[in-house]
Amino acid sequence: MSAESLPPLPQHRIVLQGGGNTGNTSTCAARLGLNPRLISKVANDSQRKALMEELEADGVNTSFFIVSEEGNSSFTYVIVDNQTKTRTCIHSPGYPPLIPEDLSQSCLLSALDGANMVFFDGRFPDTALRIAKEAACKNIPMLVEAEKKRKGLDDLLDFATYAVCSAKFPLAWTGAPCVPSALLSMLLRFPKLKFVIATLGEDGCMMLERSINGGFDAEEMDVHSLMESLKQRKDDSKSIPTCISSVVTKLTLNGMGTVTGRLFVGTAEKIPPPELVDTTGAGDAFIGAVLYALCASMPPEKMLPFAAQVAAAGCRALGARTGLPLRTDPRLAGFL
Numbered sequence: 001m002s003a004e005s006l007p008p009l010p011q012h013r014i015v016l017q018g019g020g021n022t023g024n025t026s027t028c029a030a031r032l033g034l035n036p037r038l039i040s041k042v043a044n045d046s047q048r049k050a051l052m053e054e055l056e057a058d059g060v061n062t063s064f065f066i067v068s069e070e071g072n073s074s075f076t077y078v079i080v081d082n083q084t085k086t087r088t089c090i091h092s093p094g095y096p097p098l099i100p101e102d103l104s105q106s107c108l109l110s111a112l113d114g115a116n117m118v119f120f121d122g123r124f125p126d127t128a129l130r131i132a133k134e135a136a137c138k139n140i141p142m143l144v145e146a147e148k149k150r151k152g153l154d155d156l157l158d159f160a161t162y163a164v165c166s167a168k169f170p171l172a173w174t175g176a177p178c179v180p181s182a183l184l185s186m187l188l189r190f191p192k193l194k195f196v197i198a199t200l201g202e203d204g205c206m207m208l209e210r211s212i213n214g215g216f217d218a219e220e221m222d223v224h225s226l227m228e229s230l231k232q233r234k235d236d237s238k239s240i241p242t243c244i245s246s247v248v249t250k251l252t253l254n255g256m257g258t259v260t261g262r263l264f265v266g267t268a269e270k271i272p273p274p275e276l277v278d279t280t281g282a283g284d285a286f287i288g289a290v291l292y293a294l295c296a297s298m299p300p301e302k303m304l305p306f307a308a309q310v311a312a313a314g315c316r317a318l319g320a321r322t323g324l325p326l327r328t329d330p331r332l333a334g335f336l
Contacts, residue, residue, distance in 0.1 A: 013318055015318045015319040015322060016050075017054065017319050017320070017321055017322070018050075018051045018054045018055060018321065019076055019078075019281070019320050019321075020040075020074065020121075021121035021123075021145060021147070021283075021284050022038060022040065022119065022121045022123075023038065023040070023051075023055065023060075024281045024284035024285065024288070024320045024321060024324075025119060025121070025145075025284045025285075025287045025288040025291070026038050026055065026060045026119075026288070027055065027058045027060060027288070027321050027324060028284065028285045028287075028288025028289065028310065028314075028321075028324045029288040029289075029291045029292055030058045030059035030060050031058060031059070031324050031325065031326050031327065032288065032289065032292040032310070032325075032326075032327045033292065033327045034291065034292055034295060035059065035061065036059075036060050036061065037060075037061040037063070037064055037111055037115070038055065038060050038061065038062060038064065038065070039064045039065075039066075039098075039103070039111055039127075039131070040064075040065055040066070040098065041065065041066040041067075041068060041094065041096075041097070041098040041102060042065060042066075042067055042068070042073040042094065043067070043068045043069075043070065043071040043072050043073045043094065043095070044067050044068065044069050044070075045071075045072055045073055047073040047075065048067065048073055051073065052065060054321075058321075064107060064110075064111045066098060066102045066103075068096055070096070071094065071095040071096050072092070072094060072095055073094050074091070074092060074093050074094035075091075075092045076089055076090065076091045076092070077089070077090040078280050078319075080277075080278050080280065080318065097124060098124040098127050099124075099126065099127060100126050100127050100130045102127070103127065103130070103131075108130075108131065108134055109134070111131075112131075112134060112135055112138060112140060115135075115138075115140050116140070116141075116295050117140065117141050117142070117143060117291060117294060117295060118131065118132070118135045118140050118141070118142045118143070119142075119143050119144075119145070119287070119291060120132065120142065120143070120144045120145065120156055121145045121147070122144065122145055122146060122147060122150045122152075122153050122156065123150070125150065125151050125152025125153065125155070125156065126152065128152070128156055129152060129155055129156060129159075132156055132159040133159070135159070136159050141161040141162070141294070142159055142160050142161050142162070143160065143161065143162040143163070143164065143287070143290070143291060143294070144156055144157055144159075144160040144162070144163050144164075145163075145164050145165075145283075145287060146163055146164070146165040146166070146169045146170075146173070147165075147166045147169060147283070148166065148168070148169055148172070149169070149172060149173060157186075157189075157190050157193075158190060158192070159192065160190060160192060160193055161192060161193065161194055162193065162194055162195055162196070162197075162290075162294070163186065163190075163193055163195075163196045163197070164196075164197045164199065164283075164286070164287050164290060165183075165186075165196065165197065165198045165199070166198070166199060166283065167179070167198055167199060167200045167201060169198075170182030170183055170185070170186060170196070170198055173186070174186065174189075176253075177224075178224050178227070179198050179200070179206055179227075180206060180208065180223045180224055180226070180227040180263060181223055181224055181253055181254075182198075183196050183198060183206065183207075183208040183223075184208060184223045184251055184253045184259055185253060185256070186208075187208060187210055187259045187261070188253070188256065188257045188259060193210065194209065194210055194212075195207055195208060195209040195210065195300070196208055197290070197304075199283050199286055200268075201268070201279075201282075202268050203268065204241070204265065204266045204267040204268045204308065205265075205266040205268075205286070205304055205307075205308065206227070206263070206264065206265055206266070207263070207264040207266070207300060207304060208223075208251070208259075208261060208262075208263055208264075209261050209262045209263075209264065209300060210259055210260070210261045211248050211260045211261045211262065218247070218248045218249050218250045218260055219247075219249055219250065220249070220250040220252055220258070221249050221250070221251065221252070222251075222252055222253075223251040223252065223253060223263065226246055226249060226251065226263050227263060227265065229246075230244055230245075230246060230263060230265045231265060234265065234267065236267075238267070239269060239270040240269060240305070240309070241266060241267050241268060241269050241304070241305035241306075241308035241309050241312070242266070242267045242305055243264055243265070243266040243267070243300070243301050243302075243304045243305050244264070244265055245262050245263065245264045245265075245300065245301060246262050246263045246264075247262065248260060248261065248262055249261070249262065249263070251263070262300075264300055264301070264304060266304035266305060266307075266308055267305075267308070268308050268311075268312065269308060269309060269312035271312055271315060271316070275316050276315055276316070277315065277316055277317055277318055277323075278315065278317065278318045278319065279315050280319060280320045281314055281319070281320025281321065282311045282312075282314055282315055283311070284320060285307075285310050285311040285313070285314040285320075285324055286307045286308065286310065286311040287307075288310065288324075289303075289306055289307035289309075289310035289311070290303060290307050293306055293307065298335075302335055305335070306332070306335040309331060309332060309335065310324070310325060310332070313325040313329065313331060
């Protein structure tokens with residue numbers, strides 16, 4: 001076989017950047033205009049300086065970082081298949097972990113001072129729970145990410161005002177037969193939750209919002225049946241993210257209980273295949289946009305398409321942060 005007839009070698013690109021759920025989410029929120037403060041722990045190693053400088057360049061406050069003189073900062077290799085767009089992650093956790101004793105009371109109070117929202121990614125459960133208890137005393141709303149079943153996550157969700165779940169978590173956690181039933185189970189289990197969202201990748205998202213006032217005369221309906229009726233109203237011809245919602249309904253679940261609220265079905269942007277580069281961090285970008293939307297008092301009908309649009313922008317570049325849009329991005333103009 002001659003050299004001319006050999007198939008072309010695959011293109012390889014390497015991007016070295018900060019990561020982690022909370023780091024990515026904070027970066028997204030900062031680029032959208034918020035001023036996030038990040039509590040985390042790194043080792044005093046070669047990676048620390050680059051990690052912190054990158055966050056600070058995006059406007060994330062790192063003054064509450066704990067720097068250990070020993071151990072190692074966490075590191076993850078993310079291998080993206082150019083053809084299938086699938087990912088393989090090889091994770092080396094940081095050591096030593098963040099523990100409650102790392103945070104002095106004065107540091108914790110300073111971190112929470114003036115905060116409009118606190119976000120938890122479900123890691124370091126003992127430390128997270130300590131922060132959540134302090135935030136609850138100050139009546140600061142909390143958003144908890146439920147990516148997968150983790151130690152201490154149920155205790156953290158007891159304090160949550162809002163929750164954003166991966167597609168698999170609510171089904172695995174509740175054993176429910178479908179996503180809307182699982183979301184209803186979560187609202188029944190955690191009465192402080194105002195809404196819970198399940199992100200569904202290219203299938204968009206689903207959100208169940210509890211109605212605080214009204215709904216006394218609302219129709220009673222099985223939550224799965226309501227979802228099916230909403231899906232029939234979806235316009236799949238649109239490439240941009242959209243959202244449809246129910247009226248306030250008394251949602252039931254197999255005689256287990258009733259929640260009065262609204263169900264939302266959101267679509268994802270239809271990204272042309274040549275533009276889809278890497279879905280790493282798409283869920284983090286979605287949550288970062290939800291945090292911004294909540295702080296901006298954006299209604300759910302606008303929040304869900306906005307978050308989907310932000311997540312889609314991030315999928316058009318390699319790495320979790322490269323493609324995260326700024327607030328001035330023209331693709332977001334219709335939402336702001």
